[in-house]
Amino acid sequence: MYCVGVDIGGTTVKMGLFKVDGTLIEKWEIKTRKDNAGARILLDVSASIHNKLVEKNITNGEVKGIGIGVPGPVTEDGTVLKCANLGWDVFNVAEQVTRLTGIKNVKVGNDANVAALGEMFKGGGQGYKSLVMITLGTGVGGGVIINNKMLTGSKGAAGEIGHIMVNYNEPDTCGCGKHGCLEQYASATGIVKEAKRLLAKTEKETPLRDLEEITAKDIFDYAKNGDPVANELVEQLGWYLGLACAQIAQVVDPEAFVIGGGVSKAGTILVDVIKKNYSDKVMFALKEREFCLATLGNDAGIYGSAYMVIQ
Amino acid sequence: MYCVGVDIGGTTVKMGLFKVDGTLIEKWEIKTRKDNAGARILLDVSASIHNKLVEKNITNGEVKGIGIGVPGPVTEDGTVLKCANLGWDVFNVAEQVTRLTGIKNVKVGNDANVAALGEMFKGGGQGYKSLVMITLGTGVGGGVIINNKMLTGSKGAAGEIGHIMVNYNEPDTCGCGKHGCLEQYASATGIVKEAKRLLAKTEKETPLRDLEEITAKDIFDYAKNGDPVANELVEQLGWYLGLACAQIAQVVDPEAFVIGGGVSKAGTILVDVIKKNYSDKVMFALKEREFCLATLGNDAGIYGSAYMVIQ
Numbered sequence: 001m002y003c004v005g006v007d008i009g010g011t012t013v014k015m016g017l018f019k020v021d022g023t024l025i026e027k028w029e030i031k032t033r034k035d036n037a038g039a040r041i042l043l044d045v046s047a048s049i050h051n052k053l054v055e056k057n058i059t060n061g062e063v064k065g066i067g068i069g070v071p072g073p074v075t076e077d078g079t080v081l082k083c084a085n086l087g088w089d090v091f092n093v094a095e096q097v098t099r100l101t102g103i104k105n106v107k108v109g110n111d112a113n114v115a116a117l118g119e120m121f122k123g124g125g126q127g128y129k130s131l132v133m134i135t136l137g138t139g140v141g142g143g144v145i146i147n148n149k150m151l152t153g154s155k156g157a158a159g160e161i162g163h164i165m166v167n168y169n170e171p172d173t174c175g176c177g178k179h180g181c182l183e184q185y186a187s188a189t190g191i192v193k194e195a196k197r198l199l200a201k202t203e204k205e206t207p208l209r210d211l212e213e214i215t216a217k218d219i220f221d222y223a224k225n226g227d228p229v230a231n232e233l234v235e236q237l238g239w240y241l242g243l244a245c246a247q248i249a250q251v252v253d254p255e256a257f258v259i260g261g262g263v264s265k266a267g268t269i270l271v272d273v274i275k276k277n278y279s280d281k282v283m284f285a286l287k288e289r290e291f292c293l294a295t296l297g298n299d300a301g302i303y304g305s306a307y308m309v310i311q
Numbered sequence: 312m313y314c315v316g317v318d319i320g321g322t323t324v325k326m327g328l329f330k331v332d333g334t335l336i337e338k339w340e341i342k343t344r345k346d347n348a349g350a351r352i353l354l355d356v357s358a359s360i361h362n363k364l365v366e367k368n369i370t371n372g373e374v375k376g377i378g379i380g381v382p383g384p385v386t387e388d389g390t391v392l393k394c395a396n397l398g399w400d401v402f403n404v405a406e407q408v409t410r411l412t413g414i415k416n417v418k419v420g421n422d423a424n425v426a427a428l429g430e431m432f433k434g435g436g437q438g439y440k441s442l443v444m445i446t447l448g449t450g451v452g453g454g455v456i457i458n459n460k461m462l463t464g465s466k467g468a469a470g471e472i473g474h475i476m477v478n479y480n481e482p483d484t485c486g487c488g489k490h491g492c493l494e495q496y497a498s499a500t501g502i503v504k505e506a507k508r509l510l511a512k513t514e515k516e517t518p519l520r521d522l523e524e525i526t527a528k529d530i531f532d533y534a535k536n537g538d539p540v541a542n543e544l545v546e547q548l549g550w551y552l553g554l555a556c557a558q559i560a561q562v563v564d565p566e567a568f569v570i571g572g573g574v575s576k577a578g579t580i581l582v583d584v585i586k587k588n589y590s591d592k593v594m595f596a597l598k599e600r601e602f603c604l605a606t607l608g609n610d611a612g613i614y615g616s617a618y619m620v621i622q
Contacts, residue, residue: 073596144562146457151563152564153564153565154564154566155596156596159562160562160597165558178591178593243476243479250474251558251563252462252562252563253466253469253471254464282474283468283471283487285384285467286466286468286471289465
């Protein structure tokens with residue numbers, strides 16, 4: 001038996017053909033055609049799946065199901081509640097894909113939740129059954145897994161960890177309209193913005209001043225080399241992330257946190273500073289929790305999507 | 312068919328005999344005998360249930376199960392991880408009660424989680440299937456319900472809402488050892504402490520100054536009568552509670568929040584100020600959520616315990 005994992009992004013759709021034991025047989029991508037309010041996207045996805053199955057001599061009867069991650073809130077029955085990135089309004093994605101492919105078992109989830117499921121299935125979170133994944137990229141995303149299942153929320157908005165408030169005195173406005181969201185400090189752009197703030201405020205010498213353009217990677221690299229200003233920035237980032245993880249743990253008490261996204265390439269320096277700050281900010285009963293790095297990168301979505309129909 | 316709901320507290324054990332449709336037939340209480348490391352408690356509970364069933368001519372075969380709420384962390388299989396209030400160490404409560412009563416279906420939950428389940432079943436949260444209950448009493452407790460089930464957490468510590476940090480500049484230490492926990496501002500004692508702080512800081516006239524001893528009730532009463540200082544205190548309380556609810560919603564996206572405990576007797580003034588502050592502090596997708604008052608009072612525990620075996 002086989003299954004298909006699909007991860008629909010704003011630019012490309014990633015797809016994977018899996019055996020039901022989770023072995024990836026082949027992965028491929030198609031463009032996300034967003035014109036006409038995204039009306040072609042599911043047609044393209046369904047056609048591409050059909051072609052791949054024909055190519056591999058796999059009949060629909062041998063397909064256990066199709067899992068799909070989408071960039072927006074999704075309710076448990078597979079209804080998207082608008083996907084601004086794709087131009088989609090409200091409709092049931094699962095039903096439409098079943099109609100287009102003839103495959104009955106179609107499961108749909110929010111992309112951040114699905115990525116969390118993927119990391120649990122075959123990535124950094126293997127062996128845990130309840131975890132929270134935090135993805136530090138252009139934005140900050142989150143996914144909550146409880147007893148091997150995604151936490152969807154009553155209106156598909158669970159795990160919106162990037163918009164947990166962590167600073168009540170922030171004058172600048174977040175993309176969401178609030179002030180002091182985690183995303184303002186822990187996204188790749190947020191990290192750089194905080195660096196510029198600190199450099200404007202301090203007179204301290206640091207090689208960061210000599211860079212024409214600072215990146216999050218530069219800050220971690222200089223911190224690893226012992227630069228005190230870079231280390232102050234990493235410490236501050238750890239404070240915000242540790243605090244957010246603490247707030248999350250007080251609510252759902254996961255076994256582990258999995259840190260992913262481009263910023264997580266910084267490695268153990270990042271995990272260690274989050275873990276230290278986390279421990280200071282949670283109750284005794286929650287102190288001993290695991291922090292690990294995501295390992296699947298951009299494939300987390302297809303693995304998680306596959307797992308939705310395998311489990 | 313019948314079932315029994317049990318709510319074990321530090322002073323008394325509350326018990327209720329229910330029909331499986333949730334009708335309460337009779338409720339009664341026994342003392343919690345905590346001597347000898349609480350070894351008698353489950354013996355007393357089991358004997359009392361047995362006597363009640365005999366009195367009512369109900370056989371074990373007519374009992375669908377026994378639900379039990381305990382004041383401490385409990386894992387999903389009914390194991391308590393120490394209950395300091397009762398003197399208990401780590402053991403499986405469900406198994407022991409089955410052995411003592413001969414009734415196989417025994418479910419055990421943390422008392423705050425069980426109370427949340429009770430309010431969903433027959434109280435202020437009726438009609439919702441995912442909600443968060445916040446109990447404002449001597450301390451601040453919490454229970455998270457998702458799809459009609461309690462969220463237990465990996466080590467029984469989910470829903471520890473009283474220890475969400477809401478103030479990062481608090482010099483005083485919370486009972487848990489941290490600083491700035493919700494409980495320090497929103498428990499009955501926390502509310503009074505904040506009132507004393509404000510009175511020491513401001514010169515403003517307020518009838519609160521004439522009281523020999525201030526209670527949380529006085530503050531709400533004067534606020535309703537238009538006293539600006541009392542209103543400032545209520546506003547501040549709403550800020551902390553609204554923030555905590557916002558942090559919770561960003562993680563689990565519940566349909567509703569149910570506010571209970573002695574402090575909630577303040578009524579709509581409290582619900583309104585929490586709701587207003589909540590809306591300022593969550594993402595757009597989470598703004599429209601219900602806030603309601605608990606209605607079962609001290610009976611929430613027995614109703615929730617009964618529901619554990621009914622559902």
